Amino acid sequence: MASSFFTKIPSLSVIFSIYTSLSAFTILFRTILHEILPAKIRDFIVSKFTDCFSSYFSSSFTFVIEEHCDYVINQTFRAAQVYLPTLLAGISTGSLLVSSSDLKNPTAKPNFGIPVKAKITDEFEGIPLEWTLHSEKDTIPPQNRQRRYNPEFHEWESTIFQHHTTFETLAMEPELKNSLICDLDAFSKRKDFFKTVGRAWKRGYLLHGPPGTGKSSLVAAIANHMNYNIYDLQIQSVKDDAMLRQILTMTENRSILLIEDLDCSGADASCRNEDKVDEERGQNQNKEKKKKKKDPDQVTLAGLLNFVDGLWSSCVEERIIVFTTNHKDKLDPALLRPGRMDVHILMDYCTPTVFKKLAALYLDVEEHVLFEPIEKALLEVNATPAEVTEQLMVSMNPDVTLKVLVEFLQTKKLTKDNDSVDSEIKEAEA
Template sequence: MKNMVMASNMTNNGNNILDGGYDDAAKLIMGQLLSNPLFSGGALLSIAGFLMYLINWAWNFGYGLFRQRVYEYVIDHINENSKWETQNLQVNTTLNQKETGASRLSHKLIPGFGYHCFYYKNRVIYFQRALERGEHAMVRNEQKMMESIVLSTFCGSPEFWKQFLDDASMAYHKALDKGLTIYTCASSMSWGVSCNLRNKRPFETVILDDGIAEKICADIETFNSSEKWYLDRGISYRRGYLLYGPPGTGKSSFIAALASHLGYDIATLNLTCLLNSIDGIASAEKRILFMTTNFKENLDEALIRPGRVDLQIEFGNCTPSMTKKMFSRFYENNVCEKNVKEFCEATSELEKPFSPAQLQKHLIVYKNSPKAAIENVRELQ
């Protein structure tokens, strides 16, 4: 107000409102209004109400932002990076089972159900963990009550909560990048992690016949770079593949290796969710679908029609080329070209074909002796 009065005095020495400009007029009007008890009381109430609204909005913003399904990475962030103060703790026990069948229990202390507080960037955050009544979710094929976490703080801005989420999710996603996550679909079309994080499988460890892996990879790369082409023509931006062949020919292994190679996760479907996920109302754009079967001839033609399945690839038993690649990879520097040739000749004389899974089992048995693998090649039958 001081600067406004000085400006007025520079242009007016009289008492005429019109000559004194808008500043004097504003002062006179405000003086009259403030002298009115009804107006001044209403103005104070309005200001107080507006301030209370701002405080309530900022408080409830964090409340509403996190009133969702519990984020595991938020819990981990509170545990590992914040100094929370609570005497109500819960032991979270996880059974970690490897593909070999070996398992071990791991324990982690987390805040129990109820109210807590912790410090984040010099600010006190109040934290509530609770069960959502009447709401359930499928977790590893089991129906469990959904949990919620509610975070609130005084005058927390949207930028503050965004930074909190960014910090909380960074370490979580960094851990996910090191492995392959597999999700499963529940009957309600919700998704849950079906198994613990698996190590990514190197793409070159899956031995296929010449050109098969390259053909599929090239097709996916073309699909990923063609989104605008699909949208401009009104075509659903989806791609489907059918991998078929005898058991043990590497269909599922190839999908896991391909997902690791492309940086994708895997979501598995049961028959209930299948058709709706392919092209039903719940189907998504920009998705890649793989189907595998041992008996293609038993599938309904409507299931694998064009538009649902765009590329069909047969995964067969071992060819001479696949046998040579797998034998060479297993023994690497411990085998000479002569051994490779002898093994390929020995397998070519077998009466029955054998799958990559059978060959892998045989080579594992004789992993320390290429010569023994050659001598006992008939065990493949």
């Protein structure tokens, strides 16, 4: 075995001959590389060899710090945002991001930031580091996204839009649904028309009706139908008109600006809670609420109208503005005129047609012996689609679920009758 091994080892002369041949080839290759090939081709070949072998011998490592982690703000990203502006001396490009967020003070000191794709050199405990900022547009495929304004950081926070409601699954009166779809499709095809008549390419929708009637689901269906992003703005969190201007100028084309509970703007969050209590007790009418003094620093009606009509709306294209409210009668008439709110959509209580759509969607049934008493009850009592949906999710068994819904509507009707009797007694005593 040992003798066989030693007999296979090449002689010294053979090894020397191989070394001489390799050396000659190397010298010839270098001569061709430096004297025959142009410099650009030479650099290209060298770079390819470097890239090929560097992956096996490179000691570098890349850390990816995303702005969002599991749809919430990544605090490591925030820390990097604060730290990197202190290293502007090490920026590799000749550009610098300059901004100002103080609209009330033009002489305020500007803020400096890092442009996209700019590289910054750094060092930590003798280890060289290189920072690079990448835009999500370069790394994330196009998709619907929902953005909510964060007043703490003065920016829109982005999350993947995961509301699956479409016009196909939306429980809504067919005539109203078809009319809305036609209006949206016509709007999306009329860019040249808006340009010709000198108007901003935008459309305004007002969704009004009791809580739980599907206003948010309708907005989701519009977004999915148009393939638009949604900018969800809680106007109560906006400090003043100047901040509103800053917020709106940060939005993009082909998007929906959603301002919910417009009737509660300037009031505290208890406005919505009061509506729910009123709805449960059936005492919406003849009830007066305390009026509160408006903070002078809050967004004003004039400020809101200026941005719906003014320069902001003229600087964007294919924009839909959606206002929602539980009380249309509380809104200033100036907000309701065409050109601001072009289409008013009443999101009302559940009807027999809407109920059948919900039953088909949640129970996969189109006919049942209990449909008739349910439809009759829905004409006698006010039940929101949200309330009906809650009962339809009790069980996957249609017999059990529809029976529960019948009992729910009967209880609701009994409560309504008792309230009517009590009201008549109080009026008689008065």
